[in-house]
Amino acid sequence: MRILLVHSTMYSMVDNARAHSPLLVQMRKGALEYCVLALLSRSERYGFEIVRMLSKCDGLITGEGTIYPLLSRLRRDGLVETTWRESSTGPPRRYYRLTAAGGAALDHFVKEWRRFTAAVDWALEESCNATAQFES
Secondary structure, three states, X not given: OOOOOOOOHHHHHHHOHHHHOHHHHHHHHHHHHHHHHHHHHHOOEEHXXXXXXXXXXXXXXXXXXXXXXXXXXXXXXXXXXXXXXXXOOXXXXXXXXXXXXHHHHHHHHHHHHHHHHHHHHHHHHHHHXXXXXXXX
């Protein structure tokens, strides 16, 4: 019996073993909410649309069980606001959009992220340089 695996959102969320590496899980925990805010900074979106978009990025693969609680917390914290809209393909959808506070939180994160990644990149480069010198 042959089973045909078709790449889909659920396939990406469930079958990608790298998505569950402890290191990647920890890094994703710290950045995921800001990735959601960044997606919402471009336009308002509904929850499953956010899940689908994140599933396209290898390191950000996540499921509805992570995104919906995160969206609820962002709403309680005043970083996003919501509206309900009818859908032509099913039940009404809750759309999320960034608030001014959410935009400010995203701006702060971007500045800190750039500073942090520059420092990590520098340390990694120095480590590679030092290793190359010892091997010579």
